[in-house]
Amino acid sequence: xxxxxxxxxxxxxxxxxxxxxxxxxxxxxxxxxxxxxxxxxxxxxxxxxxxxxxxxxxxxxxxxxxxxxxxxxxxxxxxxxxxxxxxxxxxxxxxxxxxxxxxxxxxxxx
Numbered sequence: 001x002x003x004x005x006x007x008x009x010x011x012x013x014x015x016x017x018x019x020x021x022x023x024x025x026x027x028x029x030x031x032x033x034x035x036x037x038x039x040x041x042x043x044x045x046x047x048x049x050x051x052x053x054x055x056x057x058x059x060x061x062x063x064x065x066x067x068x069x070x071x072x073x074x075x076x077x078x079x080x081x082x083x084x085x086x087x088x089x090x091x092x093x094x095x096x097x098x099x100x101x102x103x104x105x106x107x108x109x110x
Contacts, residue, residue, distance in 0.1 A: 003071075003106070004028060004035050005079035013039055013079065020084070023059050033057030035082050038068045042077045044096055048089040064088045069099040073107045081106075 002018030007027065013035055015026040030039045033056060038045050047066045050056045056066075065085045070077045081099055085091070 001081070001083050003079060003081055005071075006039070006077070012036075016079070021060060025057055025059055028057065031055075034066050034068050035080060038070050038080050039077060042070055042072075044069050044100070046091050046096060048091065059084060062086045065090055067091045067095065067099065069096065069103050071103040071107050071110075073110060078107070078110065 001020065003016045004013035005016050006012075007014035011030040013028045013030070015023070025033075028036045028039075030036050034045050034047055034053065035057075037055060045066075045068045047053055047056070050058070050063060050066060063084045063086065065088055067083045069081050071079045071081065081103055083091075083099070
């Protein structure tokens with residue numbers, strides 16, 4: 001689990017706080033991977049099986065699914081929360097709604 005935020009005026013995301021194994025993906029260009037796609041689309045992205053995504057950046061061979069929810073401040077996408085799972089198809093609509101709520105709360109304190 002991690003938070004990525006827009007890196008200044010650059011068209012890229014920068015990893016902020018995260019929990020998990022170290023990752024080499026501390027900078028993600030807009031459009032690359034699931035997080036980079038959310039930076040452009042401004043929409044939730046739930047991937048129940050990462051092997052079905054051509055534009056996926058692997059953070060580890062154990063990752064089987066991913067959910068990314070954008071964080072908005074004043075209607076501008078400033079970042080996102082990214083959750084990986086070692087299981088296929090674990091994410092539900094309730095998970096998505098909970099993460100949307102968390103992102104709303106994060107935007108209030110940033």
